[in-house]
Amino acid sequence: MDVLNQLEESLGCKPTVLVSRARLADFSDLRRLIGLRDSASEKNNLRPPPPGIWPLISHHHFNTHNFFGLTPKGNLKKRTLMLLLAHHGVVASDPLIEVVQLWSADRRAKALALLNKVIYQIAEVESLILKGLMRFESHRPSFTDLARQEVLAAFNVDTNFRQFTYLIEAYEAAQNEGGQFAIAYAQDVYELYENCGQDCPSLRNASDAFTATMNLGQALIQLSWQFGVVSVNGYCDITVTNGLEKRMFKSLMDKWKDRPISLTMEKGQQNTRHFERLLLGTLPNIDAMSLSVSDAVALRKHRVFEEFRSTVTDALDLYERLLPDEGVGVAAARFAEKMQAESHRMQSVNHRSELRTMGSLGIPVALTAAATSLPVEFMDNGAATIGVGVAGMIGAWLAQTTRAKGERVAIRYCVELGR
Incomplete structure (x- = not known):
């Protein structure tokens, strides 16, 4: 129910x-x-x-x-x-x-x-x-969840967020005292970002430093929760909602890809790990519109978007079919060909239809595809625990793939929301 x-x-x-x-x-x-x-x-x-x-x-x-x-x-x-x-x-x-x-x-x-x-x-x-x-x-993984712990550990953060708690509590004093206290506070935030392996934005004052601290903490909470859910649920996809989350997701994938086994998926290789960004195209910039839920449902049924979604489905099916045998280059190229043709079609239709009133085609829509040739026993048994560390956490995510049992390659996606 x-x-x-x-x-x-x-x-x-x-x-x-x-x-x-x-x-x-x-x-x-x-x-x-x-x-x-x-x-x-x-x-x-x-x-x-x-x-x-x-x-x-x-x-x-x-x-x-x-x-x-x-x-x-x-x-x-x-x-x-x-x-x-x-x-x-x-x-x-x-x-x-x-x-x-x-x-x-x-x-x-x-x-x-x-x-x-x-x-x-x-x-x-x-x-x-x-x-x-x-x-x-309905799954709400706590910070003791193994997947969430592994995400935090990958960025050198413990589950009690001690580094963040200190900076949040010190903010009021830094803001009130200013001067050297504020400079030292900002330096602590720069070091926090460096410890997490992320580039820190420019910090002009204590307020900037506090905002940067909150943004980083929230990105860690959000990303670790996403992995906690998708590692046990194969029916939803990770979604990153801003540039920082996107960069942190890529950091995790880089760590996973750089583990001891093969770095690329090529024809005939086994035990491979691969990820890449797949650009689906652009959609109308509707942020300036007064869009209700019923508007969104009606717009979704427009033939332009029905055909767009159909093309995305076909292109992803083609990508998944080609990846195991033809390799990354061929699969990605064929995917790009289909989506570029669809983008041209959409632009042509939009110029000739009522959709031209919706504004510019300016919002990129993209996915990151992650793929690995999991051992057959994992694919057949649907095992959700594979090793430890980042490799184990991402392996658990991929093992939840909803593709047919016995497939040689597990593929899952991360959705980008926002720029």
């Missing part, structure tokens, strides 16, 4: 109906919901989604693309909705988990208040859920 069905059964109607009646849930509704959550076997009841790319959107409030943010209406960012134009659908972190956590902590009034906010937010995306374009992921 998914989130929408749970709400409908506990409320006696769909969230949209409750909202249209200007009615709020009460404690009896909340108790029914908690009972359903306690008795439901989520993973056994959910059917696998259709194959394709399903970007995973986290629940973190600092994630500006989170569907269920702090505001009563949620946080339906246009760039997130744009994923629906390019991909099969999106996977959102289950927003009812926090409701259950508050209930379990005996904070019943807060649980009810949050439930009513979630009901409103679910009503906003109800059409996406009913059309099968939005699914929910």
